[in-house]
Amino acid sequence: MCLGIPGKVVSVFEEGGVRMARVQFGGVSKNACLEHVPSAVPGDYVIVHVGFALSKVDEAEARRIFDLLAEMKQLEELEGAAS
Amino acid sequence: MKFLAEYRDGAAARKLVEAITHAATKPWVIMEVCGGQTHSIVRYGLDEVLPKKVELVHGPGCPVCVTPLEMIDRAHAIARERDVTFCSFGDMLRVPGTRGDLLSLRATGSDVRVVYSPLDAVELAAKLPDRRVVFFAIGFETTAPANATAVWLAQKRGLENFSLLVSHVLVPPAITNILQAPDNRVQGFLGPGHVCAVMGTSEYQPIARAFRVPIVITGFEPVDLLSGVLRVVQQLEAGEHRVDNAYSRAVRDDGNPEARKIIDDVFEVCDRGWRGVGTIPKSGYRLRPELRAFDAERLFDVDDIETKESKLCISGQVLKGQKKPRDCPAFGRECTPDSPLGATMVSAEGACAAYHAYGRHLAAAKEAHP
Numbered sequence: 001m002c003l004g005i006p007g008k009v010v011s012v013f014e015e016g017g018v019r020m021a022r023v024q025f026g027g028v029s030k031n032a033c034l035e036h037v038p039s040a041v042p043g044d045y046v047i048v049h050v051g052f053a054l055s056k057v058d059e060a061e062a063r064r065i066f067d068l069l070a071e072m073k074q075l076e077e078l079e080g081a082a083s
Numbered sequence: 084m085k086f087l088a089e090y091r092d093g094a095a096a097r098k099l100v101e102a103i104t105h106a107a108t109k110p111w112v113i114m115e116v117c118g119g120q121t122h123s124i125v126r127y128g129l130d131e132v133l134p135k136k137v138e139l140v141h142g143p144g145c146p147v148c149v150t151p152l153e154m155i156d157r158a159h160a161i162a163r164e165r166d167v168t169f170c171s172f173g174d175m176l177r178v179p180g181t182r183g184d185l186l187s188l189r190a191t192g193s194d195v196r197v198v199y200s201p202l203d204a205v206e207l208a209a210k211l212p213d214r215r216v217v218f219f220a221i222g223f224e225t226t227a228p229a230n231a232t233a234v235w236l237a238q239k240r241g242l243e244n245f246s247l248l249v250s251h252v253l254v255p256p257a258i259t260n261i262l263q264a265p266d267n268r269v270q271g272f273l274g275p276g277h278v279c280a281v282m283g284t285s286e287y288q289p290i291a292r293a294f295r296v297p298i299v300i301t302g303f304e305p306v307d308l309l310s311g312v313l314r315v316v317q318q319l320e321a322g323e324h325r326v327d328n329a330y331s332r333a334v335r336d337d338g339n340p341e342a343r344k345i346i347d348d349v350f351e352v353c354d355r356g357w358r359g360v361g362t363i364p365k366s367g368y369r370l371r372p373e374l375r376a377f378d379a380e381r382l383f384d385v386d387d388i389e390t391k392e393s394k395l396c397i398s399g400q401v402l403k404g405q406k407k408p409r410d411c412p413a414f415g416r417e418c419t420p421d422s423p424l425g426a427t428m429v430s431a432e433g434a435c436a437a438y439h440a441y442g443r444h445l446a447a448a449k450e451a452h453p
Binding site: 018036047051052057059066073 | 084095146200209222232
């Protein structure tokens, strides 16, 4: 129910009295309401839930877990080389 | 797809399982709060690749599941009115009430429709001025801003034929309820990522402190879920109990202030019944009194409804992490997704329905009769 899918904002417009965006999810695009994420601009990624953008995806934060995994791997290699 | 496929990477997931195995020296019971997380965990078999010491139990976080039978029957009574167009999310309309699901009312001439977004329901009210359009507004804090915005917009556009039947639920009181139970087993939580994208993380701090449980806000993909488990296990092993954010690409500590503002403008906190659990104080939202013109519960006079739940069903214990779907004698026999007996089987995100969808009932039968 709390399903939220990340998609890329391709355009921003007004419709029926609310701020909307065209958002691309892989090969599919859909409209999503931007009322709660008014700072999103084309090129930003947003998480969309029931037709509403919930939050912007922070690209730097998105990389963190993979940086951590890479560090873990390097550490292992170091330990492997030391033993 | 960006920000999705990379979080399903098998090599990264294996690495995290190794790290969890290395970190866990004692047995720990961790609950994932959200139904979307439960679905992912069972779909990818994450609970089965974790070391035996780390047990995942499934939480109450499926709003479709916990919507009381009484509320579904109330929805039926409203949807049967001749001038009503009744709409909601597809999974809610498919939950059986005492007399079939809401979509089945179409067979007797009722106008019941699936909508993708609450805004579609507002659009219907604009297009159908002679009909009363009722939207069954369910969900956790994640969905509340969307449902609130529908009311705000209907008011702004002067759509007097639009109303909400509200059955909203809140996560923190449900977690507190689980922790207060004398037979609670849960020692740490994977917190609900998208709920916190709206609400932020601050309301979880007092819970973590009072009950000395780590709560790690977690996303929904395998790499997210496993990194959440790792961070809970690390805290448990170190005797710590903090709120941590393992879903920082989507969740800021203060959540989404615009979304929270519209919630506060439209809803107020109220006591709410949870199917399988009972009433939890201050665990839901209802419309503010000044918006009563949009409140279907006030607009439609529905007679007292009497409902009867199955005596076999153990969904209340499953929702609190005390039992697993396989512990239920009815699981996969009397109770299936096609004819569910209780909360955790009625929607795909319920623990019992997820176990059933991914063949766990077959494994259970094999264990019983090898």
